[in-house]
Amino acid sequence: MIGRLNHVAIAVPDLDAAIRTYKNVLGGTVSDKMDEPDHGVTVVFVELPNTKIELLHPLGDKSPIQAFLDKNPSGGMHHVCYEVDDIMVARDRMVDEGARVLGDGEPRIGAHGKPVLFLHPKDFCGTLVELEQA
Numbered sequence: 001m002i003g004r005l006n007h008v009a010i011a012v013p014d015l016d017a018a019i020r021t022y023k024n025v026l027g028g029t030v031s032d033k034m035d036e037p038d039h040g041v042t043v044v045f046v047e048l049p050n051t052k053i054e055l056l057h058p059l060g061d062k063s064p065i066q067a068f069l070d071k072n073p074s075g076g077m078h079h080v081c082y083e084v085d086d087i088m089v090a091r092d093r094m095v096d097e098g099a100r101v102l103g104d105g106e107p108r109i110g111a112h113g114k115p116v117l118f119l120h121p122k123d124f125c126g127t128l129v130e131l132e133q134a
């Protein structure tokens with residue numbers, strides 16, 4: 001059911017420093033910064049030939065990223081995002097299999113303007129999983 005790896009997200013304490021690392025040290029192609037107030041994050045995407053890296057930085061007081069950075073002050077891998085053809089079909093199947101969907105269980109519009117859901121890390125080998133409808 002899961003398809004392509006859409007992106008790997010890395011939470012960073014200093015977004016400009018992370019952009020410099022990905023641009024100058026790794027030679028990556030980095031997008032402009034995008035504020036996503038609904039998600040409490042500022043993001044940039046690093047375009048790779050086969051996937052993307054999403055660099056996440058907290059935006060606002062209630063950012064869900066802040067607690068992660070408090071525990072991981074130098075940053076770290078925050079989630080992986082898998083593509084699915086139909087997010088409602090995927091969600092219902094995962095819930096039937098006992099997986100927990102975060103929040104109210106309804107998809108929200110993610111960074112790419114497509115519906116996304118987040119799944120509980122305890123149900124997925126300790127990794128926060130995002131599903132995005134391709």
Ligand code: CO
Nearest residue numbers: 009054081130
């Ligand atoms: Co993401």
